[in-house]
Amino acid sequence: MTVPAFARVPGVPASDDAALLARLAAALRRSGFTHDGVARLLGPGATSALERDQAVPALRVLEPVLADEAAPGRGLAAVVVLFLLGRTAPAAALAQALAPLGPAELVGLGLAETVPGGLRALVDLRPHAADDGTELWVASDLGASQRPGVLRRDHVLGIGQASLTLAQTTDRRAVDRALDLGTGCGIQTFHLLAHARHVTATDVSDRALGFTRFNLVLNAAALDLDPERLEDRVDLCRGSLLEPVAGERFDLVVSNPPFVITPRRPGETAEQRWTYRDGGLPGDRLVADLVGALPQVMAPGATAHLLGNWEVPRSGDGTPAADRWAERPAAWVAPGTDAWVIQRELVSPEEYAETWLRDAAESRDPEGYERAYRDYLDDFAARGVEAVGFGMVRLRRPGPERPAGEGRRRFEHLPHPVQQPLAPVLAAAERRADWLEDRAGDWTGAHLVVPEDVTEERHQRPGAEHPGVILLRQGAGLRRTVVLTSEAAGLVGACDGELSTAQVLAALAGLLGWTGDEAQRLTEEVRALVRDGFLVPAQDGTAG
Structure with a gap:
């Protein structure tokens, strides 16, 4: 009998006996x-x-x-x-x-x-609760805390904070075809199977695809799969990045790519790289190439969700890295593609090197650790890198209903804790952006309301007649805070759905005796509040 592809990969649990794995799943559950x-x-x-x-x-x-x-x-x-x-x-x-x-x-x-x-x-074999509460078990290589020595170069990563973050920011709408690019142990594929008719999972590593197949068969009952006919719902494809799916189109793409910036060494081979995190390209080239190429495999209306790093070069004019970090990611996005990049961390080259040297337990080899640390700093210095950002990238290929254009672009630095899962919040924000774009001529006829999680803060000096600072805070979602003008605070206070925005603006104009462009400036301020979810259309269902 022919052994299925990736069912017997050296150093990976065997997955060619579906009946035995069903017994294992039942035994784990009973225990x-x-x-x-x-x-x-x-x-x-x-x-x-x-x-x-x-x-x-x-x-x-x-x-x-x-x-x-x-x-x-x-x-x-x-x-x-x-x-x-x-x-x-x-x-x-x-x-x-x-x-x-x-x-x-x-x-x-x-x-x-x-x-x-x-x-x-x-x-490593551990339980994992899926989005709908289904209990799964996920196998991967033993981590640094479970084994001696430095990790093996073809290490297959298990469930970590990065993979959970990606799962929580990925759209969960029903789709026909989904792509899991760089599947690893398969965690994103398991989530995709709950709402995609078919999933294609790719990886450059046979071991990763072997672990993914083992996990699929082990959890076949929970994932509603026929373990003897996995190909009905899942294709496992070996290859780098988009090579295995060239010419295909998907409705949803998710990727936790090998984005870690790693010093390149003369004469290095693929076997010398940690394949789960190092794509073999210099600097942030892998993420740049992937962001630019993803629209080629996205069907109209599709979204793509990925994690990545980006370098922030030194500035000749002394502008802080925090004010310039978006320049490189902005240049990567293909024309006509919507992009929303949320930076969660911005660290120095030293902090970045230490993070990834710890990740592979390289400190257990002191001489190798020092050599690798120097390589990192020399590599960053050679390209004039001042800082490295990490965050989430959300791409959308507009459907035919949207006129052709450059695409909407948004770049935000949000280092504070946010609500998870974040995907519904991001999708709601996208719907609000569509709503505003559809009404670009005049949206002020809409009736707006303040979501339940939004609160107002006023700060003033003791004895002062008026507050010096007025803040709006979101208690959910992206948990942004915005500073309001007193006029905007007055408008927000009147947004209970009874009056249109235009009516509230007219009332404020009469009350405050506006004679110039005050109404236009306030309209733009309120538009930003709608975009960010501090105000939402009363009956549009875009709150989030």
Whole structure:
């Protein structure tokens, strides 16, 4: 019998026995190895520490349970120790937890190996709660906290903060075809299957595609897949970036690409790169090329969602990097494409180097760490880089109803905490922008209201007659804060849906005795408030 593609990749759990993986999924569920089950066993403190890759609090909870053969939860404790902590778990406790599945079958699948004292995991396997609450299990390579030494170069990353952020900012509208570019362990594909008829998942790594296939088969029942006919809903394609899908069109694209800026070395080979984060191109070239090329595979009306880094070169005039960061990303966007880039971090070259050297546990090789740190700083200095930004990119290819043009562009630095999931907020903002564009001639006939999460703050000196500063704050969504003029504050206070914007403007003009361009200036200020969601059309449904 022919082995399916990527079902038997060296160093990856085998996925060619669908019946065995169905038994494994059932055993994991019976053992209580779910997101909520693990949280209940560990308690909030140890759970939070484990999310920071700190195992000691969890060990303090689990060791007494494992030591007592009659303790409730002993089997689940063994599964957690094995797969989440990467420590040796007693075979008898695992057999108890996963019966009728035995330790020998875990070894046969490539999930664990036999060591003195029991079994030790070869992979990270952890529960994940999907958008609709469905419990999944996701396998990937062991992380730095679970294994000794520096990570392997073809490391396959598991569920991390970046992948969760991307999942929470991706549109969840129903689509026909979706593309997961650089799938890794497949986490974005699992989310896409909930609302896409068909998903194409690509990666340059056979190991990544092997992990994705294993995870799809393991979770086939939860994802409503036929494990014997995965191709009905999912295609796994090997290749770099857009090469495997050249000439195709998708309604939704999602990508957590290998965007990490990495020093290039003369004569380096692909095998010397960490494939999960390093695309092999200099500087931020990979993200630049991807942003520019993505519209080629986007159907009309499609959106693309990705994470990325961008370099901020030094300025000859002393302008701060925080005021110039958008210049490079703005130049990458193809004509006619809408782009919204939200920068979440702006760091120095030193901070950037330290972050990614820690990521691969390179500090465990002191000489190599120092050499790599110097390479990073020399690389940034050679290109005159002052800072590096990180954030989210949202692209949209306008549909035929939109007239041809340059496309809408927006670049924001928002380093503060935002509400998650963010995707509905971003989609609502896009609808408001469409609404304003459709009424570019005059939108002031609309009746506006203030969303429930928006509050007003007034600051004034003791004894002052009037406030010196008036602020509007969003308690949800992007949680922006904006400074208002007193006239805008008066208009916002009157936006209860009863009067049109034009009527409120006319009332203010009469009350304040305007004779110049005051109404026009206030109209533009209010337009920005609508764009940002501080005010929304009363019956348009675009609040967010």
